[in-house]
Amino acid sequence: MKIATWNVNSINAHLPQALAWFSQAAPDVVALQELKCVDEKFPYAAFESLGYNISVFGQKTYNGVALLSKYPLEDVVRGLPGDDDDLQARFIEALVAAPRPFRVAGLYLPNGNPIGGDKFTYKLSWMDRLTLRAKALLALEEPLVLIGDYNVIPEAQDCYDPAAWSGDALFQPESRARFRALKWLGFTDALEAAGADPHAYTFWDYQAGAWPRDHGIRIDHILASPQAADRLVSAQVFREVRGLEKPSDHVPVMAEFAD
């Protein structure tokens, strides 16, 4: 079972790039973030022709997440539980009905900049709410992954220059502490467990020549429950995707689990 996450930065603007990667990497399940479109504008037919079932939680202009799976998607939850006033489309969860079922939550965690403002408060409260949801899901004792764009740089080694990000919401102690609190519930970071390069960045800004200078950060993560981690075979970052024509600013991350 190959499970991937990718912030595509507009699914319609990067549809050819997305389809090319899906064809090459042949993932079984993918969580997409930053669709930047409403449900009706999602390019369903293109992915259905590759054999995927699709659940979308879209939003106009900003955010928007989806799950695509070669197996049926059941028990779909749209929106992170715990706050009915949260209107941002940043969370979608489903049970992947494979021969050995796998629960998958795809998330697009708030950026949170600038620090000290409403957006940072929203980020931290969203993370607290995610931790509550994670606790509830862990209690099911199932193979489970929480995957997506976490907008958190966990450790200094996950950033080309920690000093340059010291004032950024992605690298604040409060953000990193909450990421650790989530992880310490019992999750395994798939890339870490697979022994990936500490500089396995997943995002390079479009600005200031970040890509050619390798000024990247690792913010797209695959967290596996104990029942999933037991079956972890490998994990990888598709770094080369950032060098293709008209890329997203994020690249796919994928983990393989034994069937």
Next chain:
DNA sequence: ATGGTAGACCTTCTA
């Protein structure tokens, strides 16, 4: 040197 680019879209916001 406080820069730079990309996407959606109403002229600025988000990242």
